[in-house]
Amino acid sequence: MPRPSPDSKPRLAPGCRLSDAPTQQATLLMPEGALKLRGPGLQILRSCDGQHTLAEIVATLQSQFRQADPKKVESDTTEFLEQLNARRAVDFE
Amino acid sequence: MKKVAPASPPASDDRNRDPQPPPNRGPQKSDFMPGPLALIAELTHRCPLHCVYCSNPLQMKPRTEELSTATWIDVFKQAANLGALQLDLTGGEPLARADLTELIAAARSAKLYTNLITSGIGLTPERFDALVRAGLDHIQISFQDSQAAQGDEFAGTTAHEKKLAIAAAIKKHRIGFTLNFVVHRGNLVRLEEMIALAENLGAQKVEIAHVQYYGWATENRAALLPTRLQLDRSLEIIQAAEARLRGRLRVDYVVPDYYARYPKACMGGWGRKLMLIDPSGEALPCHAARVIPNLHFENVTKRPLEWIWQESESFQKFRGEDWMQEPCRTCDRRTIDFGGCRCQALLLAGDAALTDPVCSLSPKHDLVTAITDRSNFPATHALASSSESTLVTPSWIYRPNPS
Numbered sequence: 001m002p003r004p005s006p007d008s009k010p011r012l013a014p015g016c017r018l019s020d021a022p023t024q025q026a027t028l029l030m031p032e033g034a035l036k037l038r039g040p041g042l043q044i045l046r047s048c049d050g051q052h053t054l055a056e057i058v059a060t061l062q063s064q065f066r067q068a069d070p071k072k073v074e075s076d077t078t079e080f081l082e083q084l085n086a087r088r089a090v091d092f093e
Numbered sequence: 094m095k096k097v098a099p100a101s102p103p104a105s106d107d108r109n110r111d112p113q114p115p116p117n118r119g120p121q122k123s124d125f126m127p128g129p130l131a132l133i134a135e136l137t138h139r140c141p142l143h144c145v146y147c148s149n150p151l152q153m154k155p156r157t158e159e160l161s162t163a164t165w166i167d168v169f170k171q172a173a174n175l176g177a178l179q180l181d182l183t184g185g186e187p188l189a190r191a192d193l194t195e196l197i198a199a200a201r202s203a204k205l206y207t208n209l210i211t212s213g214i215g216l217t218p219e220r221f222d223a224l225v226r227a228g229l230d231h232i233q234i235s236f237q238d239s240q241a242a243q244g245d246e247f248a249g250t251t252a253h254e255k256k257l258a259i260a261a262a263i264k265k266h267r268i269g270f271t272l273n274f275v276v277h278r279g280n281l282v283r284l285e286e287m288i289a290l291a292e293n294l295g296a297q298k299v300e301i302a303h304v305q306y307y308g309w310a311t312e313n314r315a316a317l318l319p320t321r322l323q324l325d326r327s328l329e330i331i332q333a334a335e336a337r338l339r340g341r342l343r344v345d346y347v348v349p350d351y352y353a354r355y356p357k358a359c360m361g362g363w364g365r366k367l368m369l370i371d372p373s374g375e376a377l378p379c380h381a382a383r384v385i386p387n388l389h390f391e392n393v394t395k396r397p398l399e400w401i402w403q404e405s406e407s408f409q410k411f412r413g414e415d416w417m418q419e420p421c422r423t424c425d426r427r428t429i430d431f432g433g434c435r436c437q438a439l440l441l442a443g444d445a446a447l448t449d450p451v452c453s454l455s456p457k458h459d460l461v462t463a464i465t466d467r468s469n470f471p472a473t474h475a476l477a478s479s480s481e482s483t484l485v486t487p488s489w490i491y492r493p494n495p496s
Binding site: 013014015016017019020021027029030031032034085086087088092 | 130173178179204206208230231233267268269270271297298339340341342343
């Protein structure tokens with residue numbers, strides 16, 4: 001599978017949404033599965049609204065985590081979203 | 094996620110921490126049990142289809158015993174309060190319940206993810222619009238085959254063309270959409286066509302599930318069990334499809350456990366992740382659990398869900414490891430597959446507390462080999478026994494409708 005282009009706009013796939021229960025830990029709900037979100041995972045998925053490009057999402061995280069290696073932030077974010085894409089939880093539009 | 098057990102027990106006043114089991118021991122009955130992750134609501138056993146492999150029990154619940162709308166809604170709220178994230182609405186055919194839209198709306202208000210598992214029969218574009226407006230998250234439509242004639246034969250009624258029509262209406266909404274195919278000896282030859290159908294109908298996921306031998310499937314096992322050759326070919330097709338469709342169509346594959354080396358982790362472990370409520374309100378740890386003799390199942394009209402989950406005899410019976418016998422008791426895989434399926438141990442070997450006989454380590458595994466041999470070498474068996482021949486066209490036993 002080709003790597004997603006930095007210009008693509010990730011978006012939660014149909015049937016996938018973030019839990020809206022106030023008492024629950026942040027969770028990505030999907031058909032027959034749920035993913036508990038820790039760290040920046042929740043923030044990344046909140047920006048997967050089909051409006052922001054992958055490059056924009058990465059740039060925001062890089063400016064927030066200044067101590068981290070920018071290349072690592074980029075590769076970790078891309079890999080996270082690719083894995084969710086393989087599970088059909090995220091589309092690249 | 095359970096934390097690693099510390100060397101010393103936690104302070105008694107630290108109530109926010111999970112009680113820690115001693116090291117080298119799986120979860121035991123006495124430990125704190127987190128609530129179910131998902132609730133499976135078998136809303137009704139009524140169904141317009143009569144599938145030859147239906148997993149419903151042979152003794153189905155009549156309409157007169159079905160739970161009221163208000164009781165179901167209360168059960169959904171209790172499940173959400175116990176920590177359940179997801180609700181599977183199934184049956185029978187859940188669309189046979191006239192209150193389905195109301196039930197979905199209530200489940201969404203209770204913050205549950207709602208999943209409708211349906212044949213699609215009884216769904217119109219208008220009714221589907223209403224379900225989506227009520228908050229339905231995901232719909233799974235079953236197909237019996239890629240071809241109408243064969244699909245209708247396995248379903249025991251005319252259904253295939255109606256399913257195709259409603260699938261077209263589903264694509265218009267942005268909602269999770271899975272196509273489910275139950276595969277067996279009679280349709281595996283069309284596996285590639287089935288995957289192509291899911292692609293063409295615009296599903297996000299296709300579930301290819303081999304028949305599991307419970308309920309009505311057991312009655313038709315000789316005609317349904319695939320050959321080893323069919324199974325090997327189907328694995329090749331699945332692997333090729335997964336690679337080709339990655340990122341577009343997710344392919345989920347449920348293996349036929351009669352051919353597996355180790356058993357499935359049935360229900361993710363007894364009373365560990367899932368709770369099923371039958372149409373009359375009986376709470377079961379597994380779809381087929383009623384086949385186990387001398388086990389009393391509680392009813393949600395009499396007991397709170399939390400008590401049933403935490404305290405009832407039926408949910409405790411095979412929870413943890415205390416009940417295990419050898420080879421499970423000392424097996425490294427006991428925390429992976431939990432000894433397999435209790436109902437299958439009962440159905441095949443007559444004792445629900447035995448290692449699931451599909452496990453290659455089970456001393457009773459020859460029971461399973463004898464069954465698969467009949468599928469793989471039918472000529473030998475047809476000659477030896479004139480009463481059981483799979484060389485002729487099967488005469489199906491169809492699932493009837495409850496009164």
